[in-house]
Amino acid sequence: MIQENTIPQNLNKLFSGYLTANDYEPYEVYEMLNFFSTEVKTEVKKELFSIVEKQLWSVEYYLRLTGFEMQSKKAMYLYLEGIYKFIFESGELPDITQFEE
């Protein structure tokens, strides 16, 4: 059970390591994902899915976490949904600039 405005440790390795405004390197996220065991990978996938589905993060929290100031909560979750698909379903990388304030 993930608390509101918190991030589990392994998921944080993806967001703080590859998806921050200061060091945005989304295409390299797979190096960490591939390092994870299948078990951890599955867990991380579930965690992000849960965060997006239950909208557990506020815009303010995301700003502190990554340095990105999103236009709105809606925009932020659209982006996060895109990120989920990009990481776990071979989707296209969402353009962060379209969602930023």
Add this chain to the structure above:
Amino acid sequence: MNPLQPYQVTARAQKTAYENTGEFGCPTGKCTMPVGIQFFYDDPLETPITDLGINIITKQGEAIVQGPKTESLLTRGLQDSDEGVEEIRQELGGFSHSGIEVKNSPLSIETDYDEAAEKEAWEIEKNIVAGLHTVEEAMKTKLKPYVAAWQKDGLSSAITAYNSGRMKGLQMWWDEETDFWNTIPKVAGKAYDAVYDHYAENPWRLFGPYAAYEAATNIWDSIGQSAAQAAWGKMLQLSALMKALLYGDIDGVISNLKDLTGLSTVEGYIGEFGKMLKDALDKGVEWLRDMIEVIRRTPVFGLIARTFMRIIVHMTPNFWAEGMGTFEGYIIPEAIIMLISSIIAALSVGAGSLVLALRCAAIVKKIRLLFSGNKALKLMGVFMDAITELVNKVGKLAKKLRQSIKEVEENLSSAKNKAIKMVEVRYFKRRLNKLRHHGPGAHGVQRHEGEVTAKMLDDRCLHGKDPMTGTTTDGVHGGNHGYGKDATKINTPADFVRAYEYIIKDPSFLAAKALGEPKIITQIPMEKIFDSDFKSRLFGRTRVGSKNNPSHAVDTVFPDNTELFAIFKKNTDGSYYLYTMYPKFP
């Protein structure tokens, strides 16, 4: 002549005692050899490290001589600034022993490191840093009425004065304070020169008819017009000296101090300052030794310089006008000279160089007299007193640092009587440079260390300009530069390196390293690294407005739970290097 005190006799006797150690008149005397060592810093003056406790260790690891001190001025019956110091300078910092048995070689000589002294030094440092934060906040509050009045008067076109270089070396400090000066409204159509000339010729007409005039007259009489102008003529060097202190640049500190000895030919106490400085450099050893050790191992002078200059540049022209009735700010060099004299006095006290300390104290006392009279000058006096009180703690800090120097010279052989040990003075700078090029794409130093100016931080958080390139092109990958709402840095090389060294010993880092993760992310509370008073060690600018519609930037307000965020990347050989590191909100 004063009789020698017991400690003075002991100090003088040590050299003879060890140099004549051995067995005399024994037909089967042991085969002994002389051993010697001399400790120097590698600063431009090659300052000897005197009064440094040492131990001589045998190849078996046994300490056969414990605790003697390297030769100091005291052993020659001298102290800093005495006649005769120049002649013996190169002989100081050494220790020799003539009676070491050859069977014990090769020998090692290690400094008599005192762990408790190191802890005490850390406590003193934290105390000074906390005090600086308090002084800065208190002064900003006290200066608010002047800032408000200046804004209300709308005479701000004269701000151009600060940006056009009229204030000489202070320009480099104003660049750090863009937020403050940008809040002062610009008044269209008022050319700087007209305003400047008007103030310069008739300052009292605009700012308090009598008080300012009177204050100005008193100050000119007190300093002496030509001396004040001479001091003003050294404003570039004074400002550069403060910058050198900020960046821990020992070469810059010494070269600017040398340059300021040029003031020795002018009248009054500005001239006394020049003469004192000349003697302190030419005939000084132990205050220099302590200054170098403080710069080498702490950010204290840097943070003092930074706080001091931040307050000075937050003083609006009406403050100076009220204070002394002129725009040109002649009194700023005097304030810096007072600070420098206070620093040398504190170091001299710590080093036991009382003659030099008294000379400095006399200069401080005379300059301090300037800061009385009207409200603005009194406020300046309060500020100078608060800073001086903190500076006074530096002497004790230096002493504790000296007692906790950790150096070893190994493999001293009988063939070499005198080994020269050059102790690295660019300790943090050297380590910082290593971190600058720690691995592919490393950019922590380039974007988040003290030499990144406030202007560069503004350009980053407002316009996405990378401090590495000065443009929106990223200095690491060549694409568009990524940036957030906050652009933050660690103020001094010493703290940047210490923060890094803390992380690589932290269990969270070690655990991730053991796992072999491709990237290690660490987030450690600043409080854990620097204790609760860490805020003076950090600086940042925060964007007001969105990325697409930025308005301006303000100083970042670091919360108590601010973290040190760092990313390490893995080298092909499996080792890790620092990719980036900066203060971040949790």
